[in-house]
Amino acid sequence: MPHYRLYYAPGACSLAAHIALEEIQLAGLGDYATTRLLLAAGDQRKPEFLAVNARGHVPVLSFRVDGEAQTLTENLAILRLLAGRHPQAKLLPADAVGAARAWEWLSWLATDVHAHAFMQVFYPARYAAEAAAQAAVEASGRALLRHCWQDLEARLPRQVLDAGAGAQGYALGAFSLVDACLIVFFRWARRYGFAPQEHYPRWTALTQRTLARPSVQRVFADEHITLDDPLPARSKPAVSMSSFGENAA
Numbered sequence: 375m376p377h378y379r380l381y382y383a384p385g386a387c388s389l390a391a392h393i394a395l396e397e398i399q400l401a402g403l404g405d406y407a408t409t410r411l412l413l414a415a416g417d418q419r420k421p422e423f424l425a426v427n428a429r430g431h432v433p434v435l436s437f438r439v440d441g442e443a444q445t446l447t448e449n450l451a452i453l454r455l456l457a458g459r460h461p462q463a464k465l466l467p468a469d470a471v472g473a474a475r476a477w478e479w480l481s482w483l484a485t486d487v488h489a490h491a492f493m494q495v496f497y498p499a500r501y502a503a504e505a506a507a508q509a510a511v512e513a514s515g516r517a518l519l520r521h522c523w524q525d526l527e528a529r530l531p532r533q534v535l536d537a538g539a540g541a542q543g544y545a546l547g548a549f550s551l552v553d554a555c556l557i558v559f560f561r562w563a564r565r566y567g568f569a570p571q572e573h574y575p576r577w578t579a580l581t582q583r584t585l586a587r588p589s590v591q592r593v594f595a596d597e598h599i600t601l602d603d604p605l606p607a608r609s610k611p612a613v614s615m616s617s618f619g620e621n622a623a
């Protein structure tokens with residue numbers, strides 16, 4: 375049975391891979407252990423983690439293929455590996471069009487939403503040196519995110535609102551990696567004051583359905599997170615372009 379190790383930070387984008395691994399484990403298809411990093415404490419920049427991923431990012435997945443150790447970085451690559459190695463876990467639609475729809479969502483979330491918009495809100499000091507310019511960067515990220523949330527809500531199918539939709543009440547009908555990612559962004563949106571629960575009924579209903587899954591319950595307990603965790607105060611003011619990681623997800 376395949377065995378994995380996931381390097382993760384609580385509530386970070388690694389949460390989607392954590393949920394995928396738990397789905398695989400609950401289905402009896404593989405097992406995993408975790409190494410926890412605290413981004414606010416700078417664990418991602420410590421030599422022992424940089425030896426695992428020189429980019430200083432979670433998630434990282436380690437596993438063996440034919441006895442040989444492999445280390446895989448990048449969220450989408452990790453999700454792709456887990457879905458491809460464990461088709462019985464049904465983490466992606468089996469048909470080509472359905473799978474492409476999933477990647478349409480996943481790539482948009484990883485690029486436009488995470489790498490482009492959210493990074494400006496998380497780390498304005500990486501984009502500008504002066505406090506006023508940093509405030510403008512953050513405001514730009516927030517405006518982009520509001521647009522993303524409207525786009526996201528409009529693209530979710532109406533049936534996610536049906537209380538009786540059950541196992542077909544997810545973003546693509548059946549549960550998939552898309553839902554595992556959407557709950558990460560819903561939690562971030564709450565923490566950063568976008569109040570998605572007040573403005574986006576489809577995304578909220580979908581999140582509640584995803585949250586009720588045994589895999590998600592277990593992972594949230596394991597990471598010691600909830601949907602309602604408040605944002606901790608920044609440990610340092612965002613004043614330096616070399617100030618990385620002070621405002622983690």
Ligand SMILES: N[C@@H](CCC(=O)N[C@@H](CS)C(=O)NCC(=O)O)C(=O)O
Binds near residue numbers: 388418433619
């Ligand atoms: N391109 C990477 C980005 C991963 C990433 O940004 N991870 C964040 C957590 S959500 C991180 O580790 N941040 C630490 C830092 O930037 O110092 C991926 O998609 O996996």
